[in-house]
Amino acid sequence: MIERKKTAVIGHPIEHSLSPAIHNFWINKGTINAAPYEKIDIIPNDFNKSLDKLINLGYHGLNVTLPLKELAFSRCDELTESAQKTKSTNTLLFKDGKIYGTNTDPVGFEFSLNKGIIEGNINKKKCLVLGAGGSARAIVFALDKMSANISIFNRTPEKATKLCEDLNVKADFLEEKDIKKHTGSFDFIVNTTSLGLLPEDTNSLVDFSLAKTKAFVYDLIYKPKESSFLKQAKANNLNFQNGLKMLIGQAAAAFYVWHNTNPSHNNELETLLEKL
Secondary structure, three states: OOOOEEEEEEEOOOOOHHHHHHHHHHHHHHHEEEEEOOOOOHHHHHHHHHHHHHHOOOOEEEEEEOOOHHHHHHHHHEEHHHHHHOOOOOEEEOOOOEEEEOOOOOHHHHHHHHHHHHHHOOOOOOEEOHHHHHHHHHHHHHHHOOOOEEEEEOHHHHHHHHHHHHOOOOOOOOHHHHHHHHHHHOOOEEOOOOOOOOOOOOOOOOHHHHOOOOEEEOOOOOOOOOHHHHHHHOOOOOOOEEHHHHHHHHHHHHHHHHHHHOOOHHHHHHHHHHHH
């Protein structure tokens, strides 16, 4: 009998992760030969030892979340373009004695977007990215692939410059005082920072009353369902979206890497996740 493929997500902390709910939803619905997807807490200092142990235990692949993405990147024998450019991996595949790494966040972001938004608000349009951390790297990489004209605001301008150098992407860099002046020129505004993750946090970097009426607002945060950032966009009658579809999209791409099959996409999974 062929042993069932073992997969899991690793990170620290890991208790909050929705990845098991997503992957097990697909595993239970399909006919693939896979063991239940797990979550495993690994502290950064134990990363190398723990990774070797999981490989020896016969794991087929892993998702990697904070704060282990850069450590995982450094262990890979082969990397996809998305991993090389973003200097981050969120998906590992163990095959033929090698560790293969990819970053499925960019494709997950693009997957999450309606075709009309890509064509009407991103392609050759002005896009504002708030933040220059690991998540921003994936978003800027994806926006550049979609032919966006990118502007970036980050409180540490050097990080934004480094991000563009690493990705080989051209972008304008804004200071906080410039955002107000330019808000009306943007067709797409995306928050990649963690500001708004906590209920007491208010992300008020953008005055949406100055935005174009057809501007589209995106926040990578999906819990809460409507962050302070999205609530402000909603109050100004703008179309908006949270990061839940991106989470599902990046998971689907990882699922394909391991199982060579595309999971089904429907509202049932989104409804399930929103209840968790």
